[in-house]
Amino acid sequence: MADITAAMVKDLREKSGAGMMDCKKALNEAAGDMDAALDWLRTKGLAAAQKKSSRTAAEGLVGVATSGTVGAAVEVNSETDFVAKNDQFQAFVKDVTAIALKTSDDVEALKNEAMPQGGTVAEVLTNNIATIGENQSLRRAKRLEVSKGAVVSYVHNQQAPGLGKIGVLVALESEAADDVLQSLGRQLAMHIAAAFPKALNEEDLDEAEIERE
Structure with a gap:
């Protein structure tokens, strides 16, 4: 498993706008690869957005x-x-x-x-x-x-x-x-x-x- 540093998490947060725990998980899933982590977050985000789209926005x-x-x-x-x-x-x-x-x-x-x-x-x-x-x-x-x-x-x-x-x-x-x-x-x-x-x-x-x- 790649060594995920706080600086890497911070960098990914700034690039993606995602939460700290999601960024850490994405980096772990991508073995520290920043581009792959961004893709992972994007895929996860689209899926999450699709789920949320049925909720009432008033x-x-x-x-x-x-x-x-x-x-x-x-x-x-x-x-x-x-x-x-x-x-x-x-x-x-x-x-x-x-x-x-x-x-x-x-x-x-x-x-x-x-x-x-x-x-x-x-x-x-x-x-x-x-x-x-x-x-x-x-x-x-x-x-x-x-x-x-x-x-x-x-x-x-x-x-x-x-x-x-x-x-x-x-x-x-x-x-x-x-x-x-x-x-x-x-x-x-x-x-x-x-x-x-x-x-x-x-x-x-x-x-x-x-x-x-």
Whole structure:
């Protein structure tokens, strides 16, 4: 059996993001070969992620981003609120939101987009499930754009810049000055976060819901 040192375990942890005991076991399985240990962890991680994928992910974060006349919001779920405070999870939500801002809000299409650090959104998500230890899912996304005016965002209970439990986008089609639109948009967005309206007008409401009320 190869002599597995603490330095080797530390090196593998930094390269893989896996836990200390898993890294030590991987190095033992691979007889100290770093590349083989990484492959072992990757295989184990994919299998673990597949098992976790059936568990309910009901917590998480909403990421919002705007750029002039375009805005995007992305919801990524996790099993517990604890994971929503994880730096790795927050970075993922922020990156995917930035990608949605530049591309589209089609979730399946988003999963195939390339991430800044390499790999696709789906691949990085699978890796996060394996390393963080909880099921996570890219639930939904929305992108708004106006030909003139502004898209304004607001995050309620912000946990990090652009990340929180409630995210709102307000698209204002207008020729008014940007500072006016930003102020109005933010006030509207705050009201939306507080009131949680289901539609912009009666015609957009579900008829069954109106009847029930």
